[in-house]
Amino acid sequence: MPRAPKPAASPDEVVRPATGVTLYDVAERAKVSGMTVSRVINDNAHVSEKTREKVMRAIEELGYKVNVAARAARVGTLRVGLLYSNPSAAFLSAFLVGAMGQCSRSGAELILEHCEDLKTQRKAIERLIAKGADGVLIPPPLCDSRSALKHLKEIGMPTVAVATAKPSPQASAVRIDDYDGARSMTKYLLSIGHRDIAFIKGDPEHTPAQLRYQAFIDTMHEEGLQVPAERIAQGMFTYRSGLLAARELLSQKVRPTAIFASNDDMAAAAIAVAHGMHLQVPEDLAIAGFDDTPVAVTVWPELTTIHQPIGDMGRAAVELVVEQVKEKRSGHAPTLKHHLMPYTLEVRESTTLDA
Amino acid sequence: MPRAPKPAASPDEVVRPATGVTLYDVAERAKVSGMTVSRVINDNAHVSEKTREKVMRAIEELGYKVNVAARAARVGTLRVGLLYSNPSAAFLSAFLVGAMGQCSRSGAELILEHCEDLKTQRKAIERLIAKGADGVLIPPPLCDSRSALKHLKEIGMPTVAVATAKPSPQASAVRIDDYDGARSMTKYLLSIGHRDIAFIKGDPEHTPAQLRYQAFIDTMHEEGLQVPAERIAQGMFTYRSGLLAARELLSQKVRPTAIFASNDDMAAAAIAVAHGMHLQVPEDLAIAGFDDTPVAVTVWPELTTIHQPIGDMGRAAVELVVEQVKEKRSGHAPTLKHHLMPYTLEVRESTTLDA
């Protein structure tokens, strides 16, 4: 008995064929063999342009979607390893949502491996290999470890670094432009009238911290504004460090009119400190963060911040690594790609009453 | 190549066969047909006990794992719909991680559908059906909507409510015991010496809010302690409402020695208010939350809270719904199950210096 026909769905909604259209339907319509259709959907080079176009048209007309399960059954499941150390829970889960979604779309499997610290990297990588990883994703802060990248390069493992500010030439990377993002935020604060802006730096070990700070300083200078040393406080990206930094900044005789913290946790802490001093946010003090993690919309007022599309970065990272694994399997040298994702400036109540 | 026999993998280990052992290897070893092995791994009733045992032994000895992709290729992908409204980002992503993981293990596909408010439920459910959902997962606050559950019941859609405090007899549910959790927290606060404990209630529309409050009151009474009206503040589960509630509680002449907030966002707000009043946490005031969302370990001091295993709940919910869909397909009436997950008390620095 034939299966109950599934209702049709528009192409970008559902990923798996709701249509029941198979490769052979496409082949028939395009008057080629199934083999040729397979070549087209797998971007195989040995197809004439004319044939490719015919097939593409048939795919479009029939709304064909490859059946990932069938492909995986034939070709084996590709395993994407994720080597994580101690990113924030917020970052990791947002990233996982994107990465897992793309994995199921590509018929790949995501395997996780925790890596305590830099010393145990090598072992963690070996565990990943033992679990059958064909490629590896490395989120921060591990993505900035030269030795990890070097090791992976040596053993020929396709690798994608995620959210690193200083991408290594050793591996592919998916990231936002931290410099540009911090620049946008600074410009925004200037645009709403602030001139005396304080900055809370992040953990100096993390590459994004350096770029965000540099962008802030450069942008202020471009506007002809000096930033006195007492307007800069050192933080470590933790809420607690933000508490200390904000106290330092706000205990001056003359207070800044705005604080730009290099991540949301520290910005949230700055709000708490401001409230403790009976300062209204944003009336007495504007506060901005970076990353748009869940805490940004948990605190009140909600944080103006730079949104990193972390889920999309997870998706893109999986796409990149899958591509590299396939290239490697077909004997090609993997092409390293650096994918820059768009950030957005999220204006909320911590900087303006109009948000 | 044979591998060391290994016991069934725990859920978080690798799921796909790293072994390359197929159903036929098992069949050969057990001296039965592949068909019979298939029956055993699918819990088909028509297998003699003796045969089943033989097969199970062979599966164990060879470390056989079903190839989910191959199965999906043959049998079609089962679609699990997730109807979410506006849960916290933290809840949703933790839940998704668990649900997606289980989906890929079961060879199911997760399809998401957003539902603005209670009025548009019906439409959202129809969109989910149009996308081919075979079963539905409903996280809070929608899980408490009688009309949604009734509608799903009427159309015979397998449904699992997640994290509802008052499970409906209409549908299966996966949850923790909110009453018991709040009771543990209250007992813990009593055990470390607090007698004068204030409570911040949650949104009265949400069922967990009611139970958490009731458990607090009951437990205090059991200890022979009265809770004066001024020790209870109404919150709405938001950070902002926690700010207001905490101010109210802490502006009394005699302050409580501890505050138990019915979720982490409000507890985090209480910490901020306490700090603003130059109170040390936990020395001057202990503060506890509920849920163990990321904010619990973001703020400083980190929050003592009740950990909900949200990821595991996502996993369990998918398992339940898949089971029901299969029962439905094979013509059986779906058995409703209420799965109670274990919570844990996470003791951190917001209540004790020893954490």
Next chain:
DNA sequence: CTGAAAGCGCTTACAG
């Protein structure tokens, strides 16, 4: 209760 055969939708050799 058990099994031999066919087929899910795709890809991998192998030809031409």
Next chain:
DNA sequence: CTGAAAGCGCTTACAG
């Protein structure tokens, strides 16, 4: 550049 055949690992009829 293109295609006919075989097979991935599993399950669905259909027999016995």
